Amino acid sequence: MRVLVIEDEEKMADMLKRGLEEEGMEVTLAYDGDQGLAAGKSAGYDLIILDIGLPGRDGLEVAAELRASGVNTPLLMLTAHDATDMKVRGLDSGADDYLTKPFAFAELLARLRALQRRLKTDDTTRLQISDLILNLITRRVTRAGIEVQLTNKEFALLEYFMRHPDEILSRETLSEKVWDETFDTLTNVIDVYINYLRNKIDRNFEPKLIHTVRGVGYTFKTPSNESRLMTETRA
Ligand code: CA
Numbered sequence: 001m002r003v004l005v006i007e008d009e010e011k012m013a014d015m016l017k018r019g020l021e022e023e024g025m026e027v028t029l030a031y032d033g034d035q036g037l038a039a040g041k042s043a044g045y046d047l048i049i050l051d052i053g054l055p056g057r058d059g060l061e062v063a064a065e066l067r068a069s070g071v072n073t074p075l076l077m078l079t080a081h082d083a084t085d086m087k088v089r090g091l092d093s094g095a096d097d098y099l100t101k102p103f104a105f106a107e108l109l110a111r112l113r114a115l116q117r118r119l120k121t122d123d124t125t126r127l128q129i130s131d132l133i134l135n136l137i138t139r140r141v142t143r144a145g146i147e148v149q150l151t152n153k154e155f156a157l158l159e160y161f162m163r164h165p166d167e168i169l170s171r172e173t174l175s176e177k178v179w180d181e182t183f184d185t186l187t188n189v190i191d192v193y194i195n196y197l198r199n200k201i202d203r204n205f206e207p208k209l210i211h212t213v214r215g216v217g218y219t220f221k222t223p224s225n226e227s228r229l230m231t232e233t234r235a
Contacts, residue, residue: 001025001116002044006036006062007051007078012101016049019105033057040066040073047112050095051078052086060093067094074115074125076108092145096125097137127162130209130223132201134162141201148200153178157193158201161210161220170217194218 003025007013010031017027028045030036033054040048040062048066052059063075077095079086087098097111114137115125127134131144139155141148150158160178161169171190175181179189194210202208207223 001046003027003047003049004030004036004039004043004045004073005049006030006033006040006054006059007049008032008054009051012051015105016108019108023109033059033062037062037065040071041069045073047115048073048075049078049108050075051080052090053080060089063090063093063095076111076115078103088147091135091138091140092133092142096135127159129162129165129220130207131205132162132209134158143201143205150197150200153193154197154200157197161218165220165222168213168216168219172217174217 001024003020005013005016005020005027007016007029008031013029013031017029020027025047028039028043030039033056036050036054037057039045050059050062054062057065059077063077066073066075075095075097077090077098079090079098079100087100090098096115099108099111125135125137127136132142134141134155136159141150141155141158157174157178160174174190198210202210209220209223211219211221213219
């Protein structure tokens with residue numbers, strides 16, 4: 001397990017290095033944004049821990065640059081204050097999770113384990129289609145940078161849609177995969193939940209992502225595939 005720690009405060013950086021090495025991880029330190037960005041781009045790390053406040057390029061810029069250049073390594077961001085705005089900006093820049101300083105080392109390890117678990121089962125920490133982003137670690141959902149509050153069931157439904165873009169999904173399929181129940185009992189429930197979800201992620205945004213396929217079910221359409229599914233009509 002190779003970890004890149006980008007942190008300008010030497011004390012903090014050394015503490016992280018020692019602690020993570022005790023856990024059997026191999027740790028590389030970078031003390032500023034430019035150095036961190038170069039390291040993150042060049043080598044195959046399993047995890048990146050990134051401080052927001054850095055000299056030169058700050059953590060937000062580093063995260064955005066890494067993501068823009070195709071580096072998908074799980075990224076935990078460290079923020080100095082418990083400022084919601086900074087956390088939101090961190091997640092929007094491409095971080096998978098964040099931790100506010102000061103933190104207990106045990107909590108850092110717990111977060112890293114959660115990131116790893118997700119990777120082992122799935123390789124994905126974030127799903128993105130168009131400007132809709134679903135973070136599987138924090139369970140935060142944003143459309144065009146605006147946070148959307150979903151219930152657990154809405155989240156599960158959206159996750160299923162985003163994992164099967166451009167497929168025509170019948171109500172039977174959705175009831176089995178998302179509700180784990182047979183179709184008969186759920187036919188109306190599904191339509192009701194689709195409506196809830198539409199109101200939250202589509203209603204005030206363009207392009208629309210959830211489309212009704214008449215007589216069949218629904219499809220979650222990536223905008224680039226606009227022309228592929230000719231049979232659908234929007235409810
Ligand atoms: Ca700092």
